[in-house]
Amino acid sequence: MNAARPVHWPMSQFPVVDDCLQVGGLSLLQLAARVGQTPFYAYDRRLIDERVAWLRRILPPAIKLHYAIKANPMPALVQHLARQVDGLDVASLAEMQVALDAGMNPANISFAGPGKRPPELIAAIAAGITLHLESARELETVAQLGQKLGRQSRVAVRVNPDFELKTSGMKMGGGSKPFGVDAEQVPTLLQRIGELGLDFQGFHLFTGSQNLRAEALIEAHDRIFELALRLADAAPGRVWLLNIGGGFGIPYFPGDQPLDVRPVAANLDRWLPIVAARLPEAEIVLELGRYLVGEAGIYVVEVMDRKVSRGHTFLIANGGLHHHLAASGNFGQVIRKNYPVVVGNRVFGTEREVVTVVGPLCTPLDVLADRMELAKTDIGDLIVVFQSGAYGLTASPTAFLSHPPCREVLV
Numbered sequence: 001m002n003a004a005r006p007v008h009w010p011m012s013q014f015p016v017v018d019d020c021l022q023v024g025g026l027s028l029l030q031l032a033a034r035v036g037q038t039p040f041y042a043y044d045r046r047l048i049d050e051r052v053a054w055l056r057r058i059l060p061p062a063i064k065l066h067y068a069i070k071a072n073p074m075p076a077l078v079q080h081l082a083r084q085v086d087g088l089d090v091a092s093l094a095e096m097q098v099a100l101d102a103g104m105n106p107a108n109i110s111f112a113g114p115g116k117r118p119p120e121l122i123a124a125i126a127a128g129i130t131l132h133l134e135s136a137r138e139l140e141t142v143a144q145l146g147q148k149l150g151r152q153s154r155v156a157v158r159v160n161p162d163f164e165l166k167t168s169g170m171k172m173g174g175g176s177k178p179f180g181v182d183a184e185q186v187p188t189l190l191q192r193i194g195e196l197g198l199d200f201q202g203f204h205l206f207t208g209s210q211n212l213r214a215e216a217l218i219e220a221h222d223r224i225f226e227l228a229l230r231l232a233d234a235a236p237g238r239v240w241l242l243n244i245g246g247g248f249g250i251p252y253f254p255g256d257q258p259l260d261v262r263p264v265a266a267n268l269d270r271w272l273p274i275v276a277a278r279l280p281e282a283e284i285v286l287e288l289g290r291y292l293v294g295e296a297g298i299y300v301v302e303v304m305d306r307k308v309s310r311g312h313t314f315l316i317a318n319g320g321l322h323h324h325l326a327a328s329g330n331f332g333q334v335i336r337k338n339y340p341v342v343v344g345n346r347v348f349g350t351e352r353e354v355v356t357v358v359g360p361l362c363t364p365l366d367v368l369a370d371r372m373e374l375a376k377t378d379i380g381d382l383i384v385v386f387q388s389g390a391y392g393l394t395a396s397p398t399a400f401l402s403h404p405p406c407r408e409v410l411v
């Protein structure tokens with residue numbers, strides 16, 4: 001008996017018919033035939049649409065919703081989301097091209113990230129997107145390049161807050177950080193933006209990622225609004241934009257529970273009139289990555305071999321770490337934990353066994369599921385890793401060991 005053992009939150013977003021997972025209206029077996037190969041990633045439009053619609057219902061209508069492309073830059077997916085969100089956030093020139101190709105209004109595209117190179121800055125200024133400045137040096141470069149191009153640069157200041165939150169999953173702000181400009185240096189930077197005559201938009205404050213606790217996000221938002229209102233006193237013009245970051249998490253590991261967005265929305269509702277009284281033109285932007293797409297995606301591999309080594313059963317799959325680093329436990333996790341995994345064509349499977357699912361790479365790091373209870377498999381069965389719509393393929397070392405590439409489909 002081990003009643004307290006944490007379990008995975010049930011993955012009920014994909015229907016199951018005749019013990020087979022259904023994705024985009026097809027059984028997983030049909031989908032695999034349609035894709036033409038394993039391994040592959042599949043992203044479900046319906047689930048993405050439902051997530052955006054649900055957020056829109058819960059959040060105050062004045063809150064603008066942006067998608068942070070780095071979570072999943074697949075062009076078809078970005079194009080699909082571009083029609084539903086208010087803006088796109090990019091972190092490289094290639095992501096900017098995807099955002100522009102998707103038809104998003106350049107005024108609603110923002111570009112953050114340290115160490116932006118001159119060609120990236122030039123492209124952003126020419127396109128008329130908003131550059132989130134990460135340093136005083138970057139500001140000077142932007143001003144020079146804008147002058148050469150004969151075009152006024154739209155800029156916002158990414159702020160490294162002067163507070164650190166105890167609770168955030170992955171910290172991106174507070175203390176010493178390579179991201180943004182330290183809050184105490186921001187007034188000087190704002191004055192310089194005024195002197196250079198740039199088109200000042202506002203502020204960007206991003207404190208961290210993968211938060212599952214509403215109280216943590218509420219605390220972050222309280223501190224962010226307080227700081228933004230303080231900094232706004234030194235603004236060189238009107239404040240049009242207040243990007244308060246994102247950080248909404250999704251349940252990956254045993255014991256994780258979904259974030260309750262409602263109290264977060266209620267707290268935003270409380271702040272809106274306070275911000276509007278001080279900064280009546282300011283749009284408040286939430287930038288979300290994984291929360292919009294993470295739960296809509298699966299990674300699918302095929303069982304190539306089964307072997308029993310001194311009593312322990314291994315399933316050898318044709319994909320692994322090189323396509324899905326995060327599920328292998330090597331993308332920032334301290335202790336390896338299993339993503340939710342099932343045998344997609346035998347979801348409930350009456351015969352069960354405890355197995356370790358490994359990929360084909362010659363390294364002990366290539367593990368997709370460690371000692372999990374799954375349905376008993378045959379060669380050719382399909383193993384599904386849930387919660388794989390964000391930080392999957394493009395967050396993985398695809399060239400490592402030179403195995404064949406993965407496919408991605410939007411269904």
Ligand SMILES: *Cc1c(COP(=O)(O)O)cnc(C)c1O
Nearest residue numbers: 068071206209210246288289290
């Ligand atoms: C990565 C990133 C995001 C998205 O993070 P998620 O955890 O996927 O929501 C948002 N904003 C900035 C500035 C980022 O760097």
